[in-house]
Amino acid sequence: MTRPPRGGADPAARSAERAVDLALAEVERRYGLGRSLAAPGWVRARVLTILNGAAVRDGVSPLVAAERLQEDRQAIEEIVGALRVGETRFYRDPITWEAIASSILPRLPPDLPIAGLSAGCSTGEEAYTLGMVLASAGRRFSVLGVDRSVPAIEAAREAVYSAEAAEQLPPALAQRYCELKGGALHICQELRDVVSFEVCDLVHAVPTGGFQIIFFKNVLLYLAEPAGDAVARRLAAELDPGGLLFPAASEAPRLCGAGLTPVRVNAQVIAFRGPGNERTGFP
Template sequence: MSDPVRRRAHGDVLELLERRHGFGVRGSGCPAWVSARLDRALDALAPEGGGTLDGAVDILRRDPGRLAELAEVLRVGETRFYRDPPQWRALEERVLPSLGERVRAVSVGCSTGEEAWTLGMVLDRARGKGYRVVGMDRSEVAVESADSGAYPREDARHLPSDLAERYLEPHADAVRVKAALRESVSFTVRDAMVGPPPGHWEIILCKNVLIYFGDEAAERAVQLMLRGLAEGGVLMVAKSEVPRVRALGHRAEELAPGVTVFRS
């Protein structure tokens, strides 16, 4: 971002979000899609704020309701099917063979569900039965979208062709997850800050979620997830989040070049 005025406005809003809503997205670690959503929000508020970005920031500073609305928009994270293929391959080739017959998996901060459905596809292809996937997100809107299992047709292009053919079907002008897979994948409204659902989980995915948390909140979320792991279970975060979890002092294991998991 080359515009210093816009860069300062972003920083001011992110500071507000961190202080009032616990967001930890700051500085150079801010993803491009977060910046794009901030731009849209600030540009929409600018006319009301005297035509300036500083005026837009002042509106957010004075109006807790609008700031909360922006926080909700940003919490519906950007996601896609089969994001970061090396992680999925390592999960299928290195993690699943070491687990027992029953595999329980949870996708924390699942947003609109693509990651949870991908996890179901990978488990179903490898196991065929004896697995359960739960996707959880604090956003009711995101969970409702995820539970529908319907996505724009072009979203399927991110999946390996065999998974797309096996688990997706045409639905109007979109695609939808087939009924057989839907029997083993479910979604619930739940905040990452209260940890995964009760029970012990062989696989916990929490990708591109910790970027929203300050250090104290991130440590709490990671601790809760690690406590929720079954014996031999793994926690997998986004590649960009691995250094942060390492810095918190948790035990890491490299499964493949660039693919790291954490254990309790």
């Protein structure tokens, strides 16, 4: 049985579906955002709304608007922004943070200043959490958070969150590094001085420097295979000897497939080492 074309027999609906397919292909080509995003209907609906807006603005059909996306920076940025999933939390996946505090930091020379990177940091919670864990261990450090979203980086730099945002943070970290003011959670200045943020599209360039700890969590799943795997390899190449890259648990198999070498930090946590780096001290 042949499958009916998307959009059914209605030519206008078929043209709209084709426009959405073209837009998603362009987003993948330019930004590496996976076309797997196309599966849910809400994604297609969002893209079509933006194409309709561009079509009305330019007096063309949505299909022509999609064909012009290569030159339409405003529309393509709107689409990428609409597809962004920025979900994040302080102290997300506690077992990883506990492993860093109990197994990773004690293995790094005590006088070594630690450089941390949160690659795909969204609104900053992951980068600040890393800062809190390093500061409470008494380490000298700097943390850089990068994301391709300008509004996310602006929010990260502002460092003000809802009061509920601290719910998952261990109380000792929340009390030491956050302050409740006017019903909102403010990250303390001491931490803001050593945690910085930059807008950066990882598909085009990754931050350079010998990092001891890189978080690359819940980003790879949104990136198409060749682009996302290349980002992971480039990030791993920026690890210091002895440094480790932490993905989300669900992303670990893909990193193995991309050629990165896993190391078992403990029974529950897998991280990845840099190419040719045997000095992590983990099997």
